Amino acid sequence: MDKPKPPKTKRGQARRAQILAAAETVIGDNGFSAASIADITRAAHTALGTFYIYFSSKEEVFHELVLEMGRTTRAQVAGAIAKAPDRLAAERAGLEAFLRFVTDRPALYRIVEEARFVDPDAYRDYFTGFAEAYSTGLREAEGRGEVSPGDAEVRAWALMGMAKALGDRYVLWEDAPDIGHVVDEAHRLICKGLAP
Amino acid sequence: MDKPKPPKTKRGQARRAQILAAAETVIGDNGFSAASIADITRAAHTALGTFYIYFSSKEEVFHELVLEMGRTTRAQVAGAIAKAPDRLAAERAGLEAFLRFVTDRPALYRIVEEARFVDPDAYRDYFTGFAEAYSTGLREAEGRGEVSPGDAEVRAWALMGMAKALGDRYVLWEDAPDIGHVVDEAHRLICKGLAP
DNA sequence: CGCAAACATGAACCTCTATTCATGTTCCCA
DNA sequence: TGGGAACATGAATAGAGGTTCATGTTTGCG
Numbered sequence: 486m487d488k489p490k491p492p493k494t495k496r497g498q499a500r501r502a503q504i505l506a507a508a509e510t511v512i513g514d515n516g517f518s519a520a521s522i523a524d525i526t527r528a529a530h531t532a533l534g535t536f537y538i539y540f541s542s543k544e545e546v547f548h549e550l551v552l553e554m555g556r557t558t559r560a561q562v563a564g565a566i567a568k569a570p571d572r573l574a575a576e577r578a579g580l581e582a583f584l585r586f587v588t589d590r591p592a593l594y595r596i597v598e599e600a601r602f603v604d605p606d607a608y609r610d611y612f613t614g615f616a617e618a619y620s621t622g623l624r625e626a627e628g629r630g631e632v633s634p635g636d637a638e639v640r641a642w643a644l645m646g647m648a649k650a651l652g653d654r655y656v657l658w659e660d661a662p663d664i665g666h667v668v669d670e671a672h673r674l675i676c677k678g679l680a681p
Numbered sequence: 682m683d684k685p686k687p688p689k690t691k692r693g694q695a696r697r698a699q700i701l702a703a704a705e706t707v708i709g710d711n712g713f714s715a716a717s718i719a720d721i722t723r724a725a726h727t728a729l730g731t732f733y734i735y736f737s738s739k740e741e742v743f744h745e746l747v748l749e750m751g752r753t754t755r756a757q758v759a760g761a762i763a764k765a766p767d768r769l770a771a772e773r774a775g776l777e778a779f780l781r782f783v784t785d786r787p788a789l790y791r792i793v794e795e796a797r798f799v800d801p802d803a804y805r806d807y808f809t810g811f812a813e814a815y816s817t818g819l820r821e822a823e824g825r826g827e828v829s830p831g832d833a834e835v836r837a838w839a840l841m842g843m844a845k846a847l848g849d850r851y852v853l854w855e856d857a858p859d860i861g862h863v864v865d866e867a868h869r870l871i872c873k874g875l876a877p
Numbered sequence: 878c879g880c881a882a883a884c885a886t887g888a889a890c891c892t893c894t895a896t897t898c899a900t901g902t903t904c905c906c907a
Numbered sequence: 908t909g910g911g912a913a914c915a916t917g918a919a920t921a922g923a924g925g926t927t928c929a930t931g932t933t934t935g936c937g
Contacts, residue, residue: 494883494934516798518714521924532886537926599798601791602712609854616850633873639866642850643843650842651835654812658805670835677829678874690904690913717894728916733896 488541501539503529508546513592517603551600551607554593561586572626577672580648584664587652616641632679684737697735699725704742709788713799747796747803750789757782768822773868776844780860783848812837828875
């Protein structure tokens with residue numbers, strides 16, 4: 486019932502990481518309820534009971550994975566944006582970074598979406614956190630005159646929604662997605678939409 | 682196992698509708714796996730076994746609800762768009778109609794989102810169908826010179842994503858949403874983004 | 878070394894709920 | 908209005924899978 490303490494030995498840390506990685510694939514591929522602990526430990530090449538040394542429940546691994554998605558996406562997007570000369574360039578870089586992230590870790594992306602139902606608080610935290618950072622960026626750009634005045638929060642949510650839908654359609658559902666084209670096309674919309 | 686035949690008597694039709702409506706609320710509020718058949722029949726003021734006279738499984742009611750969402754949303758949005766003088770006005774009317782629909786039937790909205798995991802084919806059909814109609818509308822508008830040239834499909838998905846995200850944030854998560862303001866703000870983005 | 882704490886194992890347990898079914902009740906038309 | 912088709916009931920069934928635990932094995936420190 487209690488949250489297990491972090492592992493103390495090298496072996497323990499490796500096992501925990503194995504199980505977490507296996508959970509990402511198994512839950513991402515099959516969904517939360519279809520994925521059984523047995524599936525996860527099998528994919529991690531461990532015994533069933535080992536799972537409960539590192540996680541107190543199925544919900545807890547799931548929660549952990551949502552947090553990981555939060556850390557990773559934000560780091561990825563922030564890194565890509567940092568080099569951009571202005572906000573409109575940042576929009577492009579951020580969108581592309583996001584879509585590439587979805588390409589690399591599709592399971593993690595699906596897990597966050599399923600969190601809406603499995604772990605609603607984590608879902609909300611993930612997106613409101615993201616939206617706050619996004620809004621701040623837009624407000625600062627507005628101050629510098631790089632984008633037209635407007636409600637930064639509404640814009641942030643609208644733009645996040647665009648990115649999500651494009652990820653669904655052109656990354657998850659496409660065998661050979663042409664991310665470049667999608668980014669170009671979407672960015673034209675965004676540029677003109679936000680332009681001063 | 683087989684799909685039950687449609688009810689033949691008035692009473693039967695009423696019962697089926699009762700159960701379907703109850704399923705909408707119960708599944709929408711608690712999610713697919715947390716919602717039990719017992720919960721649904723209790724909410725419908727019927728016996729447990731009655732459920733299986735009208736539906737062959739929990740998955741089947743769910744599927745039915747996704748189809749209903751498809752029919753209803755599209756009718757709603759199409760109705761709102763019909764009166765619009767041009768495409769940019771249509772975008773506004775469509776977005777507003779969608780957000781009002783989410784306000785009215787939040788449970789149904791959540792069910793479609795959960796379909797991504799519970800009934801992936803239905804989910805895909807729902808959105809690709811919607812996207813096709815949307816793309817066609819944009820292409821026609823482009824032909825009339827009402828919007829700038831561009832990849833209509835990418836645009837359709839981007840705009841659908843905006844609507845979804847705004848629905849999540851400002852309808853489902855807000856006690857007293859100011860739909861008018863959100864629509865205004867988003868529509869400015871869209872107008873400038875699509876303008877010729 | 879040697880031993881206490883960490884970690885590993887997988888069969889057994891236990892709960893939960895989707896689905897069935899044997900037994901009534903109601904409907905509707907010939 | 909009588910009888911067969913439709914519909915209603917809820918206790919019993921059945922299966923799945925999350926979680927526990929008693930029994931080993933490994934690790935790392937003094």
